[in-house]
Amino acid sequence: MIIKRLLLSVLALAMVGNLHAQGIAGGHVTGNVQLEGQMSHADTTIGAGEVPERLLMNARADILYTNGDFSAGLRFEAYQNPLLGFDAQYTGQGIANYFVAYKTQRLAVTAGTFYEQFGSGMILRAYEDRYLGIDNALLGVNLMFRPIEGVTVKALAGKQRYYWQWGDGLVRGADAEIDLNSLIRPMSDSKLHVVLGAGFVSKYENDESIPSAADPEYRLNLPLNVGAGAVRMDMNYGHWSLQTEYARKGQDPSVMNGYIYRPGEALMLNLTYSKRGFSAGLQAKHVDNMSFKSSRNQSGEMLYINYIPAINKQHTYATLTMYPYATQVIGENGLQGEVMYRFKKGTALGGKYGTDIKVNGSMIYGLDTTQVGGAGTEGYTADWLALGEKYYTEASLEIDKKLNKKLHLTATYAYQVFNPVVEGHAPDLYHNHIVVGDLSWRINKKNALHIKAEWMGSDSHYDPAEGHTDRRAGDWLMGFVEWTIGTHWFISASDQYAYNDGVGNYPSVAVGYSTGATRLQVGYGKQREGLLCVGGVCRQVPASNGLTFSLTTSF
Numbered sequence: 001m002i003i004k005r006l007l008l009s010v011l012a013l014a015m016v017g018n019l020h021a022q023g024i025a026g027g028h029v030t031g032n033v034q035l036e037g038q039m040s041h042a043d044t045t046i047g048a049g050e051v052p053e054r055l056l057m058n059a060r061a062d063i064l065y066t067n068g069d070f071s072a073g074l075r076f077e078a079y080q081n082p083l084l085g086f087d088a089q090y091t092g093q094g095i096a097n098y099f100v101a102y103k104t105q106r107l108a109v110t111a112g113t114f115y116e117q118f119g120s121g122m123i124l125r126a127y128e129d130r131y132l133g134i135d136n137a138l139l140g141v142n143l144m145f146r147p148i149e150g151v152t153v154k155a156l157a158g159k160q161r162y163y164w165q166w167g168d169g170l171v172r173g174a175d176a177e178i179d180l181n182s183l184i185r186p187m188s189d190s191k192l193h194v195v196l197g198a199g200f201v202s203k204y205e206n207d208e209s210i211p212s213a214a215d216p217e218y219r220l221n222l223p224l225n226v227g228a229g230a231v232r233m234d235m236n237y238g239h240w241s242l243q244t245e246y247a248r249k250g251q252d253p254s255v256m257n258g259y260i261y262r263p264g265e266a267l268m269l270n271l272t273y274s275k276r277g278f279s280a281g282l283q284a285k286h287v288d289n290m291s292f293k294s295s296r297n298q299s300g301e302m303l304y305i306n307y308i309p310a311i312n313k314q315h316t317y318a319t320l321t322m323y324p325y326a327t328q329v330i331g332e333n334g335l336q337g338e339v340m341y342r343f344k345k346g347t348a349l350g351g352k353y354g355t356d357i358k359v360n361g362s363m364i365y366g367l368d369t370t371q372v373g374g375a376g377t378e379g380y381t382a383d384w385l386a387l388g389e390k391y392y393t394e395a396s397l398e399i400d401k402k403l404n405k406k407l408h409l410t411a412t413y414a415y416q417v418f419n420p421v422v423e424g425h426a427p428d429l430y431h432n433h434i435v436v437g438d439l440s441w442r443i444n445k446k447n448a449l450h451i452k453a454e455w456m457g458s459d460s461h462y463d464p465a466e467g468h469t470d471r472r473a474g475d476w477l478m479g480f481v482e483w484t485i486g487t488h489w490f491i492s493a494s495d496q497y498a499y500n501d502g503v504g505n506y507p508s509v510a511v512g513y514s515t516g517a518t519r520l521q522v523g524y525g526k527q528r529e530g531l532l533c534v535g536g537v538c539r540q541v542p543a544s545n546g547l548t549f550s551l552t553t554s555f
Contacts, residue, residue, distance in 0.1 A: 034552045040056075122230055266285070322432070408440040
């Protein structure tokens with residue numbers, strides 16, 4: 001609390017006076033405001049429950065003050081009460097983020113709340129995603145130093161945000177990155193560009209009494225300090241690039257792994273080749289017991305220290321995201337490949353404007369494990385190369401083509417196999433065929449039309465009598481139309497309809513107005529229950545039926 005009051009006092013002194021966009025004591029003030037509201041009522045057909053409170057609201061305001069090398073900022077948040085799908089522990093309001101910072105080319109120091117990432121994030125990623133309700137900002141001190149050209153060193157210490165509080169665990173870390181081409185003069189003009197990096201993160205938690213599963217009279221001998229280290233390389237040569245990172249974590253018994261003492265490890269590999277009109281990429285991932293939280297008893301998405309990137313293709317269309325895949329930090333093996341080719345203008349397949357074709361395939365399996373014990377033991381053994389239970393596979397073909405000066409078409413076909421065991425349900429593989437057509441029509445300088453049509457055929461079915469209660473099941477049709485009117489207005493209408501072996505019809509309409517940096521949108525309709533995912537991290541969104549609105553502006 002003393003640190004918070006001190007930082008807020010510095011912010012108040014820095015921002016005293018009229019809060020115009022510039023000219024404050026020689027500095028500059030910018031910011032943004034976001035307000036989202038929701039009204040929902042019960043709808044038994046789609047599974048929407050009664051909401052006791054008539055109006056739900058998420059709101060935030062970010063203010064940033066900069067003056068030369070100095071900056072300071074704060075964020076005010078209000079959840080009165082949180083929108084459906086957000087944890088009820090967010091209920092309340094107050095200043096959730098505050099910091100002061102000093103930054104030059106050689107040195108950067110931040111005191112207060114901050115976000116940071118080492119490498120790809122496998123041992124540390126402090127970040128925020130407001131749409132998922134995730135914020136694991138660190139409260140403490142973050143330091144970046146460049147002692148010489150080509151060398152960057154980072155060091156930090158702090159505690160993670162936990163809704164309106166701060167977790168008990170202490171997170172400390174250091175990272176170093178070396179750009180060999182900048183550091184070694186003979187390599188400065190080389191076609192081979194190499195960047196090496198290494199990091200280490202440690203968490204500290206107080207001891208506590210957790211009974212042993214083998215003998216309740218004894219308690220587990222818990223490690224108070226748990227460390228995780230990683231090494232990485234980023235290499236580019238001509239049209240080729242290679243990024244790889246390996247991470248290893250010490251014994252970290254927690255509720256996420258059943259309090260076992262098996263060390264964790266993860267490997268990421270990304271190889272790409274790219275030139276004009278053609279690109280190809282291959283990604284591979286191995287993850288084994290890499291849940292890394294600052295609280296050993298915390299489940300869910302809060303208090304994660306690290307982040308394991310998703311390896312499957314990230315989609316945006318409704319049917320393609322009906323069964324999104326979330327990274328399984330407890331263990332998975334994955335492989336993804338993608339090829340893009342552009343047929344040139346004037347060719348039989350390229351036509352007048354050219355044609356882009358993209359083929360993507362991914363497969364993700366669990367680990368092939370052998371159990372050796374429960375809590376207090378290593379838990380299991382696993383073969384590095386062997387594949388266990390199938391979690392997710394997908395193959396997709398995307399064709400992107402400009403038909404004429406006003407029409408642009410994107411057509412997609414995908415085949416997915418999804419195992420609901422990754423969501424905590426019984427294993428029962430779903431096989432989905434999906435077709436999407438996306439047409440943009442620039443009618444004139446002031447009007448445009450956007451039309452999407454989607455179909456999904458699935459062997460899943462909705463039958464509560466047999467225990468099949470997933471309302472995403474069955475065959476679906478989806479349509480979307482959006483009309484942009486001038487530079488300010490848009491109107492849209494959509495519908496998702498389960499026409500076979502499923503349940504639900506989800507029509508919705510929306511109207512929006514934007515001017516400058518301000519945008520207002522109001523919508524009414526039904527929202528299907530399911531998962532909202534970003535980058536392999538997901539949150540459950542319940543069904544709803546009612547009014548939604550949002551207002552965003554910046555200055």
